[in-house]
Amino acid sequence: MASRTLFDTLNEMEILLSYHGFVEQAAVIRRLRDTDDPFDFGEMSHSLAIWGGKGSVVDVMIPPGTGTENRRLNELIVELEDGLADLGLSTPRAAQVARTIEDWLNSHPW
Numbered sequence: 001m002a003s004r005t006l007f008d009t010l011n012e013m014e015i016l017l018s019y020h021g022f023v024e025q026a027a028v029i030r031r032l033r034d035t036d037d038p039f040d041f042g043e044m045s046h047s048l049a050i051w052g053g054k055g056s057v058v059d060v061m062i063p064p065g066t067g068t069e070n071r072r073l074n075e076l077i078v079e080l081e082d083g084l085a086d087l088g089l090s091t092p093r094a095a096q097v098a099r100t101i102e103d104w105l106n107s108h109p110w
């Protein structure tokens with residue numbers, strides 16, 4: 001099986017966020033996924049709309065009772081930062097947020 005691409009990660013994030021009604025956060029991810037300009041991609045990938053606080057993508061909590069979808073979103077956030085790091089586009093904030101989420105995921109296996 002071919003390895004996942006950053007596009008795959010962003011696509012799955014956008015679908016998951018849209019499905020659960022997080023339309024603003026899904027739109028942020030969709031714009032990042034769909035940009036053709038590498039400079040815009042770099043700038044958008046650092047956005048507080050993704051890595052910031054209240055209302056950002058990393059602040060989304062999919063309601064309980066929806067299976068493992070909240071866990072999956074957190075896994076995708078870690079995948080996103082890993083993909084950005086591979087491209088040399090990570091930031092200290094993104095790395096810190098992703099490592100915190102990753103530590104939580106590792107300490108709460110399901």
